[in-house]
Amino acid sequence: MPFFALLSIYSIWRVWQNQESKWLIVIGVCIAFVLQSHYLGLLLIPTLGIFWILTFYKLRQGKINPKYHIRYTIYGAILFGLLMSPLVIFDFRHNFINYNAIKLFFTERQTTVSARPWSALPNIWPLLQDVATRLLAGRNEWLGSWVSVGIVASLLLLIKSERFKLQDRSLKALILIFIWLGVSLVGLGVYKQHIYDHYYGFFFPAPFLLFAGVAQTLITRAKIRGLWLVSTAMVFLVYFNMLDNPLQYPPNRQLQRSVEVANKIKNEASGQKFNLAVIAERNYEDAYQYFLERDKAGVVDIDPLNYKATRTNQLFVVCEMPMEKCNPTNSPKAEVANFGWSKIEEDWEVMGVTIFKLVPAQ
Numbered sequence: 001m002p003f004f005a006l007l008s009i010y011s012i013w014r015v016w017q018n019q020e021s022k023w024l025i026v027i028g029v030c031i032a033f034v035l036q037s038h039y040l041g042l043l044l045i046p047t048l049g050i051f052w053i054l055t056f057y058k059l060r061q062g063k064i065n066p067k068y069h070i071r072y073t074i075y076g077a078i079l080f081g082l083l084m085s086p087l088v089i090f091d092f093r094h095n096f097i098n099y100n101a102i103k104l105f106f107t108e109r110q111t112t113v114s115a116r117p118w119s120a121l122p123n124i125w126p127l128l129q130d131v132a133t134r135l136l137a138g139r140n141e142w143l144g145s146w147v148s149v150g151i152v153a154s155l156l157l158l159i160k161s162e163r164f165k166l167q168d169r170s171l172k173a174l175i176l177i178f179i180w181l182g183v184s185l186v187g188l189g190v191y192k193q194h195i196y197d198h199y200y201g202f203f204f205p206a207p208f209l210l211f212a213g214v215a216q217t218l219i220t221r222a223k224i225r226g227l228w229l230v231s232t233a234m235v236f237l238v239y240f241n242m243l244d245n246p247l248q249y250p251p252n253r254q255l256q257r258s259v260e261v262a263n264k265i266k267n268e269a270s271g272q273k274f275n276l277a278v279i280a281e282r283n284y285e286d287a288y289q290y291f292l293e294r295d296k297a298g299v300v301d302i303d304p305l306n307y308k309a310t311r312t313n314q315l316f317v318v319c320e321m322p323m324e325k326c327n328p329t330n331s332p333k334a335e336v337a338n339f340g341w342s343k344i345e346e347d348w349e350v351m352g353v354t355i356f357k358l359v360p361a362q
Contacts, residue, residue, distance in 0.1 A: 001033075001041065007026065007030050015052070015069075017169065019055065029079055038199070039102065040202055047180045055069065120190045123188075127195075130144070131185070131200065133147075137240055150233065151214055154214045158171070174217075178210065184203035184206065215230040218230055266292060266297040268348075269316070272313070275335065275339055276289060277333050278318045279318070279319040279326060279336075281320075285318075311339065314359055316356070317358060326354055341360065342361050
């Protein structure tokens with residue numbers, strides 16, 4: 001997603017600055033890949049739309065016929081439609097599951113998004129600090145705050161500088177990146193649920209490019225002082241990023257763990273059908289269920305509307321939390337609650353997780 005998001009921004013830059021309308025075809029391809037990665041890729045579209053309109057206006061004022069701009073826009077839209085068609089066909093064959101999920105997301109705005117963009121304004125600065133902390137500052141909140149202040153202050157000083165005219169391509173590049181980041185922050189600001197790091201995929205390169213652009217301009221314009229400022233900032237950033245480098249920690253072996261846990265459940269189920277639940281902070285049943293379904297192990301999802309046919313005589317609960325926090329018989333998880341009153345018949349430890357076998361309580 002970050003790659004195709006960056007390629008789409010580079011493409012609109014070529015369209016905007018060089019009037020190379022053929023790059024609109026590349027944008028159509030990129031947006032299709034971005035949206036199939038995550039629905040938040042929709043927040044790229046306003047940025048691309050702004051500079052599409054600016055280019056169209058510029059072409060109308062110049063000597064280049066804007067019909068080529070429209071023509072390649074249509075070509076890009078056709079390619080976008082073709083690349084999205086498998087998803088549309090899938091939805092059509094599966095009762096529009098994705099369409100209904102998106103519809104629910106935007107209609108139940110009290111828990112998902114706000115319909116008022118201005119409500120995001122109080123959240124922009126905290127979000128910018130959060131982005132700088134997670135992506136640039138090695139998760140150090142103190143450094144992330146200073147990086148945010150430094151980037152915003154540097155941009156304001158550069159824009160006010162008499163030597164930095166609007167016709168300067170460097171300033172235009174910074175404006176494009178700044179709008180890309182700004183629109184993204186506004187979009188995330190109206191989002192009411194928890195924001196995970198992978199949600200940043202559609203603008204992931206923007207903070208790095210913005211920092212690099214500001215650093216290059218400072219060195220070019222301020223010479224020695226700019227070099228000292230950038231060098232000092234880089235020393236801190238490299239140091240704090242190395243402190244939290246993931247290579248310091250052993251791998252969690254999620255794939256192997258999922259396979260081992262699934263195999264253990266399959267063996268203990270003894271060929272009988274069973275229900276499955278996972279108790280974890282940030283994980284769901286999908287990984288384990290994939291391997292169980294692949295091996296035709298007899299896993300069944302409990303359907304409250306068809307309870308008798310889908311509720312089995314055994315429920316396997318995978319607890320990824322410390323043992324003292326595992327209380328499978330009283331867990332509020334829907335998969336456990338739907339199973340009804342139960343008791344623990346047996347439990348096992350596999351690669352750091354605990355597997356409980358629950359049976360109906362008599």
